[in-house]
Amino acid sequence: MKTNIDATRAVFSAFLLVGACSRAATNDERGARRNIALEATTSSNSEFGGKQIYLAKNVNDGNRANKGHGPKFPSWGPDKVENPWLRLEWEQDVEIDHLRVFIRCDFAPYARQDHDSWWKSGNIELSTGETVPFTLEKTADGQVVELYGKTARWIKFTDLVAHEDKWCAFCEVEVIGQPAGPDAGGN
Numbered sequence: 001m002k003t004n005i006d007a008t009r010a011v012f013s014a015f016l017l018v019g020a021c022s023r024a025a026t027n028d029e030r031g032a033r034r035n036i037a038l039e040a041t042t043s044s045n046s047e048f049g050g051k052q053i054y055l056a057k058n059v060n061d062g063n064r065a066n067k068g069h070g071p072k073f074p075s076w077g078p079d080k081v082e083n084p085w086l087r088l089e090w091e092q093d094v095e096i097d098h099l100r101v102f103i104r105c106d107f108a109p110y111a112r113q114d115h116d117s118w119w120k121s122g123n124i125e126l127s128t129g130e131t132v133p134f135t136l137e138k139t140a141d142g143q144v145v146e147l148y149g150k151t152a153r154w155i156k157f158t159d160l161v162a163h164e165d166k167w168c169a170f171c172e173v174e175v176i177g178q179p180a181g182p183d184a185g186g187n
């Protein structure tokens with residue numbers, strides 16, 4: 001019986017130790033894959049006119065509306081700069097399964113005009129130094145970019161290539177994953 005109590009104490013002590021050292025990933029927080037983009041801080045080198053409806057933070061506000069542009073369809077809409085980038089950063093390492101990207105679709109058949117184009121390709125840079133190329137199509141549906149459970153503190157969309165010389169934007173970027181565990185390796 002004493003052995004059992006000792007064992008219980010040992011487990012409890014270990015639990016306390018883990019809790020004290022690793023606020024980043026408690027048992028409650030792990031195991032629940034979800035859209036962790038909602039917990040990220042966004043930044044960019046370009047937000048058109050500094051206007052509210054084109055700020056980077058619009059990509060992780062939970063609003064996927066993307067069949068137009070303007071006040072009803074907030075987006076990250078950069079100016080036509082050389083290499084616009086968008087970064088999502090967390091307070092801790094996260095393990096990312098995949099992204100779901102909603103491009104802004106102010107074009108037919110969703111809209112009457114062809115105001116927008118879209119980025120047909122680009123790279124995702126990770127805080128680890130890795131780069132993952134991706135391609136996107138002309139659709140209002142969420143488009144999956146696989147990251148295969150990679151661990152990172154931040155990800156950055158870069159090297160974006162427009163299909164046509166028109167406005168390009170993202171309305172929402174969902175990041176499916178979870179906080180990284182203490183054994184994740186990280187960066």
Ligand SMILES: [Ca+2]
Pocket residue numbers: 058059060061062063064065074075171172
């Ligand atoms: Ca949004």
